[in-house]
Amino acid sequence: MISKTRIASHVAGSVILAFMVLPILAVLPASFENASYIKLPPDTFSLRWYRVFLADPEWWQSLITSGKVAVLATVISLFLGTTAALGMQRVSPPARAVLTGLVISPLVVPVIMTAIALYYVMRPLGLHGTMLGLALGHTLLALPFVVVNVGISLRGVDANCLRAAEGLGAAPLRVFRTVTLPLILPGLAGGGAFAFVASFDEVVVSIFLAGVQAKTLPVKMWETIRVEFTPVTAVASTILIAVTLVLFISVKWASSAARTRRVAHVD
Amino acid sequence: MVEGSLGNWRLARQSTAGSATIRSQRLGQICVTGALLGPVLIFLATCFIAPLGELLSLSFSSSAGPLASYREIAASGVYRQVFTNTLILAFNVALIACLLAYPTAYMLSRLRGFALSVALWCVLFPLWISVLVRTFAWILLLGENGPVNRILMSGDLISRPISFLFNSTGVYIGMVHVLLPYALLPIYTAMRNVDQPLLLASDGLGASPFQTFARIYLPLTMPGVAAGFLLVFLLALGFYITPAMLGGMKNMTVAMLIDLFVTEQLVWPLAAAGAFWLLLLVLLLLLVASRFVNLTATVAAR
Structure with a gap:
């Protein structure tokens, strides 16, 4: 196609890419607001609202709760996701398709529906308002990404390596631990990081499952935004972005490093 | 796919063994698959399907009739x-x-x-x-x-x-x-x-x-x-x-x-x-x- 269309698409594309990223960054300057209301960009910058965040136990406790819940959700979804991916390799393709559909279905069912259903069954069980309840709800939404990521890694494992290990007399569990596991580690790391972020950022299920004892940062933020418009919410947003960004960059960096290693290995 | 080819290779190696050993080994394989898929199936059944089922029965629970x-x-x-x-x-x-x-x-x-x-x-x-x-x-x-x-x-x-x-x-x-x-x-x-x-x-x-x-x-x-x-x-x-x-x-x-x-x-x-x-x-x-x-x-x- 002629270069005029290419120029047009590059201009439009760049503008749209900017539209996708730049608005998110608007919360960063807002968090350094000095006044008691949000003005963008702020007239004067300060750490005033970061101090408010740290001084208010409700805010920093919610950050800690978010971290604990996310770790718990990550551990549960890594265990469930890895065993599921390993098991799905051993069944026939039609059975695998059914299992994949089942694992992915929580992403298709409207989240509000899952949220109220979990709220309804967890309340009488005493799981409502607990970190475990939140983590189980988050696992539902994080699991598909772990299964997909680990599944992709497993397909990349050279069967000859497994044969060699087995031929040398290693028991199945030892083959897994010493051969399969190191080879699928990038997939586990990617899936784990994603599970962590999915839990850390989750709002809808959390709104319904959180209680006074276990309230995550997004829930605290949601409740605050609905009542008042304070720069503390910009601080909370910045913290959510920072945690996500660190994990996002490390995953991208790790996966590109793994790719480079693989290429070097083939050469 | 990896496991599939591995399975074939195992089968080839097993063909020399007796049929009873093959059967017991195949049973073992099924047990391993079941043990691997069990946790995720239990999790989805209890944390996803059962809650949705409860919600479904709730939707029929109106005093004015099921629908x-x-x-x-x-x-x-x-x-x-x-x-x-x-x-x-x-x-x-x-x-x-x-x-x-x-x-x-x-x-x-x-x-x-x-x-x-x-x-x-x-x-x-x-x-x-x-x-x-x-x-x-x-x-x-x-x-x-x-x-x-x-x-x-x-x-x-x-x-x-x-x-x-x-x-x-x-x-x-x-x-x-x-x-x-x-x-x-x-x-x-x-x-x-x-x-x-x-x-x-x-x-x-x-x-x-x-x-x-x-x-x-x-x-x-x-x-x-x-x-x-x-x-x-x-x-x-x-x-x-x-x-x-x-x-x-x-x-x-x-x-x-x-x-x-x-x-x-x-x-x-x-x-x-x-x-x-x-x-x-x-x-x-x-x-x-x-x-x-x-x-x-x-x-x-x-």
């Missing part, structure tokens, strides 16, 4: 309006997202090396950020005294601030922004898979650039557009956070209605019935979609 809650929603003009509005909103958001995603995906498909990496980061990074944060950012930007209104006013484009928030404009901007990456990724994948020599061949046979686009490129990338459209449509149908924060009372979506039933009016059977009406819409859409696109590959794309 009374479903009828009440279908018969009420107000509730029907919410469903219609949600469908229109989801459809329009999917359409706008695809229109914006197409040229962007085209640009991405033309980029190489570092520029491509940066552009892909721009697409993937927002997907990792909480919907709550992405929506909150728009509240900051679109307010009466926000930067968008100030820029428009300083450029003398408008004399009074435009109210973007708590109306449809805000909901559309926010939802398109949140869902755009889901439209972009499948379209980009489809464009990457276009056989470039086909375009050269069309060019060489004397087709104008427009003809090449309309008769070769567009049909070849249409499956990607269909996948992106359906994915955004599907996700937009159940949207809650963004319309609740950026919209007004007129912009109520089905998800907000369900929330209202549960938290304000405490009518669980209605909430459950509303949720299953919504699920029915989603499943109908999936049924249509499954004829065109492989959604499992698309849904878990991040």
